[in-house]
Each structure stands twice: as structure tokens, then as C-alpha cells.
Amino acid sequence: xxxxxxxxxxxxxxxxxxxxxxxxxxxxxxxxxxxxxxxxxxxxxxxxxxxxxxxxxxxxxxxxxxxxxxxxxxxxxxxxxxxxxxxxxxxxxxxxxxxxxxxxxxxxxxxxxxxxxxxxxxxxxxxxxxxxxxxxxxxxxxxxxxxxxxxxxxxxxxxxxxxxxxxxxxxxxxxxxxxxxxxxxxxxxxxxxxxxxxxxxxxxxxxxxxxxxxxxxxxxxxxxxxxxxxxxxxxxxxxxxxxxxxxxxxxxxxxxxxxxxxxxxxx
Numbered sequence: 001x002x003x004x005x006x007x008x009x010x011x012x013x014x015x016x017x018x019x020x021x022x023x024x025x026x027x028x029x030x031x032x033x034x035x036x037x038x039x040x041x042x043x044x045x046x047x048x049x050x051x052x053x054x055x056x057x058x059x060x061x062x063x064x065x066x067x068x069x070x071x072x073x074x075x076x077x078x079x080x081x082x083x084x085x086x087x088x089x090x091x092x093x094x095x096x097x098x099x100x101x102x103x104x105x106x107x108x109x110x111x112x113x114x115x116x117x118x119x120x121x122x123x124x125x126x127x128x129x130x131x132x133x134x135x136x137x138x139x140x141x142x143x144x145x146x147x148x149x150x151x152x153x154x155x156x157x158x159x160x161x162x163x164x165x166x167x168x169x170x171x172x173x174x175x176x177x178x179x180x181x182x183x184x185x186x187x188x189x190x191x192x193x194x195x196x197x198x199x200x201x202x203x204x205x206x207x208x209x210x211x212x213x214x215x216x217x218x219x220x221x222x223x224x225x226x227x228x229x230x231x232x233x234x235x236x237x238x239x240x241x242x243x244x245x246x247x248x249x250x251x252x253x254x255x256x257x258x259x260x261x262x263x264x265x266x267x
Contacts, residue, residue: 003064004073007055008048010081011036017110018044018086019266020078022094024116024249026154026179026187028054031091035251038259043266046086048077050094052190053182065193067200071101078108087266091115091251096199102213103205111212111266115258116162116224116248119202119231130197138188147180154179164220164247175252206234213238214265218246218253 009029019039023031029047036045049056051065051073058064058073074097078086088109090098095117102112121127144150154176158166166172192198213235215228219242232240241261246253 003059003069004051004076005057006048006073006077007057008046008077011040011045013040013044016042016044017266018046018083019262020074020083020086020088021045021047022088022090022098023047023050023053024092024094025191026053026157026182027091027094028178028181030054030178032089032251034255035259035262038255039262042263043087046081046083048074050097050190050194052186052194062189062193065189066198067097067100067194070194071097071104074101075105075108084108085110088112089115089262090117092117092248093194096120096196097194099202100200102211103202103209106209106211109211111214113214113216113262113265114228115216115250116218116221117215118196118224118227119206120196120199121201122203127197127201130195132197134191134195134197138191141184141188141191144184150180150184151176162221162223162248164218164253166247166249166253169253171252203234206231207236209235210237212265214261215240216250216258216261217242218248218250219244220247224248 021032029049032047051058051070063069085108088098095114098112098114099117099119102109121130144153215232215238217224217228228240232238243250243254243257251258
């Protein structure tokens with residue numbers, strides 16, 4: 001992996017199949033800690049810091065933050081760890097990355113669970129508009145030069161409608177403290193290069209996918225219910241499940257239903 005030094009946590013449990021977990025934007029490899037603890041009797045786990053997040057180091061050139069390069073880097077990491085096939089879980093940005101891995105490296109994944117994910121944007125106009133908006137957000141992140149400003153940004157971020165009632169969750173402050181471990185300048189670079197406006201649109205490849213997909217969406221996340229309904233219509237190997245009393249971040253807001261969905265699908 002000449003371009004990346006991935007920070008990761010590999011937990012081997014004897015004779016237990018492995019799940020690779022990919023976190024969302026502004027997360028890190030600790031994103032799924034509570035999930036992997038509840039699944040430890042059933043699965044081994046590999047969690048990583050996606051470039052721009054946590055402690056993963058990669059070349060400073062923007063190209064190494066993009067989805068195509070990042071995906072190939074993850075495949076190289078699996079090769080290094082002698083993991084030929086595994087299960088895959090991706091949340092939000094990590095879900096978009098997981099779908100890219102699924103359609104481009106189908107031989108490496110047995111089943112894939114996508115949490116609040118999207119295949120990207122369909123039109124050039126949509127992509128250009130999103131690149132512009134993400135650029136504005138990236139500049140706000142870069143201006144968060146101290147922890148207090150960054151914390152204010154994060155609290156505003158989680159006020160978005162798609163996150164539902166997440167700010168009233170008893171562990172919300174702990175989640176914010178985890179997000180504060182990231183470097184704003186690297187997050188901004190990740191958003192500019194792997195944001196949904198810059199990623200390759202995967203809508204044209206959905207119908208070709210043969211890997212079993214479970215599409216998880218939260219009851220209150222109406223935007224992503226619509227997106228995933230469309231994915232489910234196009235893909236014969238997919239199924240959709242709506243998790244009650246949650247917004248975008250299902251595994252955080254309703255961990256027990258999330259874990260049960262993982263166990264049922266992967267078993």
C-alpha cells in the first residue's frame with residue numbers, strides 16, 4: 001500500500017466470519033465499537049479509519065482522498081491481511097464507498113449491508129451543485145481552527161433533518177467527543193474529494209449487481225427511504241428494511257435492531 005498507511009483494528013474470533021466496517025463522514029474506526037462488541041460471539045471484525053479521518057496517513061495529493069483510490073487502497077489492505085472474502089458494512093459515506101467496492105470488486109465480498117447509503121447523483125447538474133455546496137461546508141470546517149469552533153460546527157451539522165432526534169440521544173456528547181478527534185483540514189479534504197458530488201455515479205451499475213444487499217434506512221430519514229426504495233427496485237439481489245424510531249445514524253440510535261439485522265442477514 002504505497003500511498004496509504006491505514007490505521008485499523010482487527011479483532012479475530014476463532015472460526016468466526018469477518019465483517020469489514022466502513023464509518024461515515026467525520027467518524028473513525030471507533031464508530032462501530034459498540035456494534036462489534038455485541039457481535040463478538042458471532043463475527044470477527046475489521047474497522048478502519050478512512051483517509052482524512054482518524055489516524056490513517058496517506059499522501060497529501062487530493063487524488064488519494066477520492067473514492068476510486070481509497071477503494072483500491074482498502075483492497076490492498078485486505079490483501080496484506082490475507083482476507084480474500086468477507087462481509088461488508090458501510091454507513092453513509094462509508095456506505096457509498098461500500099457500494100463502490102461491491103460493484104467493482106464483487107469477488108471480495110459475500111454479502112453487503114448498506115446503512116443510509118446512496119449510489120451517488122444522477123446528473124451533471126446535481127453533481128456540480130453538490131460540489132459547490134460541499135466546498136462551502138469544507139471552508140466552514142477549515143475555519144474551525146479550535147475545538148470550541150469545531151464543536152459548534154458539529155452540533156449544527158447534527159441539527160440537519162436527516163439525523164432526526166439524534167441530539168437528544170444520551171450518548172450524543174460522547175459521539176461529539178469522538179468526532180473532535182479528527183483534524184478539520186483533513187476532513188475538509190475528504191469532503192472535497194470523496195463527497196457525493198465527486199464520486200462516480202453508481203446508478204447505472206445497480207441492476208448488474210449480484211451480491212446480496214441489505215439496505216437499512218431509518219424511519220425518519222425520508223430522503224434516504226426514497227433513494228433506497230429506488231435501489232431496491234433496480235437491484236434483484238437487494239432487500240430493504242426500515243428501522244423504527246431512527247434517522248440517518250441507525251447503528252447509533254437503535255443499536256439493538258441494527259445488530260439483529262446484521263446477525264439475521266449475515267447468518
